[in-house]
Structure formats: structure tokens, C-alpha cells
Amino acid sequence: xxxxxxxxxxxxxxxxxxxxxxxxxxxxxxxxxxxxxxxxxxxxxxxxxxxxxxxxxxxxxxxxxxxxxxxxxxxxxxxxxxxxxxxxxxxxxxxxxxxxxxxxxxxxxxxxxxxxxxxxxxxxxxxxxxxxxxxxxxxxxxxxxxxxxxxxxxxxxxxxxxxxxxxxxxxxxxxxxxxxxxxxxxxxxxxxxxxxxxxxxxxxxxxxxxxxxxxxxxx
Amino acid sequence: xxxxxxxxxxxxxxxxxxxxxxxxxxxxxxxxxxxxxxxxxxxxxxxxxxxxxxxxxxxxxxxxxxxxxxxxxxxxxxxxxxxxxxxxxxxxxxxxxxxxxxxxxxxxxxxxxxxxxxxxxxxxxxxxxxxxxxxxxxxxxxxxxxxxxxxxxxxxxxxxxxxxxxxxxxxxxxxxxxxxxxxxxxxxxxxxxxxxxxxxxxxxxxxxxxxxxxxxxxxxxxxxxxxxxxxxxxxxxxxx
Numbered sequence: 152x153x154x155x156x157x158x159x160x161x162x163x164x165x166x167x168x169x170x171x172x173x174x175x176x177x178x179x180x181x182x183x184x185x186x187x188x189x190x191x192x193x194x195x196x197x198x199x200x201x202x203x204x205x206x207x208x209x210x211x212x213x214x215x216x217x218x219x220x221x222x223x224x225x226x227x228x229x230x231x232x233x234x235x236x237x238x239x240x241x242x243x244x245x246x247x248x249x250x251x252x253x254x255x256x257x258x259x260x261x262x263x264x265x266x267x268x269x270x271x272x273x274x275x276x277x278x279x280x281x282x283x284x285x286x287x288x289x290x291x292x293x294x295x296x297x298x299x300x301x302x303x304x305x306x307x308x309x310x311x312x313x314x315x316x317x318x319x320x321x322x323x324x325x326x327x328x329x330x331x332x333x334x335x336x337x338x339x340x341x342x343x344x345x346x347x348x349x350x351x352x353x354x355x356x357x358x359x360x361x362x363x364x365x366x367x368x369x370x
Numbered sequence: 371x372x373x374x375x376x377x378x379x380x381x382x383x384x385x386x387x388x389x390x391x392x393x394x395x396x397x398x399x400x401x402x403x404x405x406x407x408x409x410x411x412x413x414x415x416x417x418x419x420x421x422x423x424x425x426x427x428x429x430x431x432x433x434x435x436x437x438x439x440x441x442x443x444x445x446x447x448x449x450x451x452x453x454x455x456x457x458x459x460x461x462x463x464x465x466x467x468x469x470x471x472x473x474x475x476x477x478x479x480x481x482x483x484x485x486x487x488x489x490x491x492x493x494x495x496x497x498x499x500x501x502x503x504x505x506x507x508x509x510x511x512x513x514x515x516x517x518x519x520x521x522x523x524x525x526x527x528x529x530x531x532x533x534x535x536x537x538x539x540x541x542x543x544x545x546x547x548x549x550x551x552x553x554x555x556x557x558x559x560x561x562x563x564x565x566x567x568x569x570x571x572x573x574x575x576x577x578x579x580x581x582x583x584x585x586x587x588x589x590x591x592x593x594x595x596x597x598x599x600x601x602x603x604x605x606x607x608x609x610x
Contacts, residue, residue, distance in 0.1 A: 269457035270459065272457065273459070277519070280474070280475065287470065
């Protein structure tokens with residue numbers, strides 16, 4: 152057995168900084184994905200044909216191609232096409248946010264459609280405007296049903312975020328690789344960041360449980 | 371108050387309502403009865419445009435429901451509706467169920483909406499339940515909350531779609547009592563029901579629908595004891 156964790160000790164602060172680097176763009180990507188995903192879901196269930204078509208096409212493209220490809224296209228083609236030198240950070244937020252919104256929109260659409268049709272009729276019969284009805288009556292009930300699926304998506308996003316190492320963004324994964332090539336030992340740093348990823352996902356899982364419990368209040 | 375002329379409703383090629391014309395005056399209580407699938411509920415749902423009529427006109431207080439220039443939300447605010455399956459908002463407390471629509475749709479202040487809601491809850495005998503969530507209530511209690519919720523919008527007209535059909539037998543009375551009370555207070559009501567007792571006792575007029583056709587209408591005393599059409603006679607023989 153050739154394992155020596157003492158060798159990575161000097162690199163630990165460097166790798167721990169990767170937590171912040173990863174969380175920073177994952178956080179913004181989740182926000183972007185959630186907002187865009189909700190909008191797309193509303194397009195999908197709405198009655199305006201062009202919007203419905205757009206949301207369908209959008210989902211088809213972003214679910215139908217690899218995330219790493221989308222990331223690379225955004226990172227490499229933006230400077231080439233527009234001359235704007237896009238940062239790895241912004242590319243990562245965009246790629247993960249746009250990609251995730253396609254999945255989230257499907258989750259939310261299914262959630263909305265699973266809410267009893269009578270809820271919508273009751274709100275309509277009371278003269279509640281569509282916007283308020285969606286925001287206050289339908290979406291909160293949908294959210295309760297889809298929370299586990301949504302948490303799943305956020306966990307996937309957090310883990311898959313390691314793909315940004317391919318465009319040189321210094322996230323957790325990339326830092327493990329840097330340390331690995333510096334030490335000529337890969338296993339220890341990889342194991343170390345693996346543990347960190349696991350802890351982050353556990354944290355997310357716990358947050359999800361708290362939310363779920365709070366939403367169960369009315370049962 | 372309600373004026374329906376030549377109302378038709380088709381689902382695909384299936385004609386559910388066929389040339390229905392009738393009127394309801396202010397303060398009148400009208401019961402709609404008929405066998406299942408006769409179009410009673412569809413007719414009722416046309417009255418607040420939960421179903422869009424295929425053709426014909428409906429006027430509420432002289433305002434056409436079907437003319438697109440009229441704001442449907444505004445008209446619906448004057449029409450309360452009570453559903454067979456209650457459709458209370460499960461994630462809101464009883465009190466919030468009553469205050470939500472007045473606050474959101476009419477811009478009533480929270481304190482004012484709550485005061486009004488408490489008066490209504492007292493009227494339906496559920497004052498002690500204001501903090502409860504709908505899932506903790508019995509069917510009869512749910513329906514009474516649903517009636518109070520509709521009344522919170524201060525409607526001029528109340529529509530009831532089989533309000534007691536989903537209830538356990540021993541809970542039917544508590545809901546009917548609230549409805550009788552409401553009828554006495556002068557509310558205009560259109561009630562789709564299988565409760566012949568209610569129709570006979572409370573209604574000013576009975577409409578009998580069969581296969582989407584308004585077969586017969588009349589005073590309950592007259593209709594129940596001496597129906598004019600063979601179809602109504604046949605129906606009453608089966609249910610009474």
C-alpha cells in the first residue's frame with residue numbers, strides 16, 4: 152500500500168478554496184436554472200403557441216446534447232463569434248443554468264399538471280387573476296410534490312459541476328488535479344475532494360428535508 | 371339577474387347542452403335536477419364560464435359573459451361557486467382560504483378581510499376552526515368553509531354544483547342547513563342537486579334537464595306532485 156495523506160497537508164487550504172469556487176457558480180446556476188425553468192414550465196402549460204413551441208424546442212436541445220459540449224460551446228464560441236472574452240466563471244453559470252432549466256422545467260410542468268384541476272377552477276371561480284393564482288395557489292402545491300425531484304436535480308448539478316475543470320475553472324475537481332500533478336500522487340487529492348463533494352451533497356439533502364418538513368405542515 | 375338564451379355546448383361532436391333558454395330573477399332559488407350526464411353541471415359551469423358555451427348568450431346583470439370585452443374576472447367576482455369536491459386550498463388555513471380571494475382579487479385590506487371572514491365562519495358554525503388546515507376537517511365542515519369562502523367575495527349570485535354529493539349521509543344536513551339559511555337571507559341561488567327534499571322545500575323553481583335539453587320547469591310543488599312530461603314522471607318515479 153502506497154498511501155500517504157500527509158503529503159497533501161500543505162495543499163489542503165488550496166483545495167478547500169475550491170469549495171467556495173464550486174459553490175459560487177453552482178449557487179448562481181441553480182438560481183438561473185430555477186427561474187428559467189419555472190418560466191419555461193409556464194410556457195409549456197400556457198395557451199400561447201409560439202411560447203409553447205419555444206419551450207419544447209429549448210428542452211429538446213439542452214436535454215439532447217451533452218452538458219460538456221454546451222459548456223465548451225459557450226466558453227470557446229463566445230469570444231470567436233462576438234469578440235467578448237467570456238470568463239470561465241460566467242460560462243459555467245450559463246452552461247449549467249441553461250442546461251438545468253431544461254430539466255427543471257419538465258419537473259415543474261409535471262408538478263403543476265399533477266395539482267388537482269379543481270384548484271384552478273376554484274381560484275378562477277373566485278375571480279383571482281391568472282398570475283396570482285399560479286403564484287399563490289398552484290405553484291406552492293406543485294412545489295410540495297416536486298421537491299424530492301428538484302433536490303435530485305440540484306444534487307446532480309452540484310456533482311456534475313466538476314465538468315468545469317475542463318475549461319480550466321479552478322473548482323474543487325480542477326484543484327485536485329493540480330495538486331495531483333504537483334505531487335505525482337493523484338489518489339489522495341482525488342479522495343480528499345471526493346469526500347468534500349459528498350459532504351456538500353449531504354448538506355443539500357439536509358436542507359431539502361427541512362423544506363419538505365415545512366411544506367408538510369398542512370397535512 | 372341571469373338571462374340565458376339558446377345556449378348550446380358541444381364537446382367535440384357530443385352535444386351536451388341543446389338550446390337552453392331560461393332566466394333567474396334576483397333572490398330566486400333555482401334547483402336543477404336530472405339524471406347523471408344530463409348536462410346539469412355543464413350548464414351551471416357555463417354560468418361562470420368554467421365551460422365556454424359553443425353558442426348562445428348568457429347575461430349576468432345585463433352584462434354578457436361571452437363578449438370578450440367584459441372582464442371575466444370582474445364578473446366572476448360577483449358569482450360564488452361551490453363545488454362537489456370542495457376544492458379548498460389545502461396549503462392555506464381556513465381563515466386564509468376565506469381572505470385570500472378578497473385580498474388578491476378585490477384589494478381588500480387584510481384586517482378587514484379577516485373581520486369579514488370571522489363573521490362568515492361564525493355564520494357557518496366553524497369559528498373555532500379558523501387556524502385549522504382543510505385536511506383536518508370533515509367533509510361537511512369543508513363544504514361549509516367552501517360556502518363561506520365563496521360568500522367572502524360578497525357575490526350577488528351563488529352557484530352550487532352537487533354540494534352534498536360527496537358527503538357522508540350524516541353530514542348532508544349541516545350543509546343543507548347553511549344553504550337554507552342562505553336562501554332565507556335572499557341570496558340568488560342556482561343549485562344542481564340530487565337532494566329532492568331540498569329542491570322541494572327550498573327552491574322557488576325547478577329545472578329538469580335530460581340529455582342536454584331543458585325538458586320541464588316549474589314550481590316545485592307542482593313539478594313534484596304533477597310533472598307534465600313523461601320523462602320527468604319517469605325520473606321522479608325512480609328517485610322518490
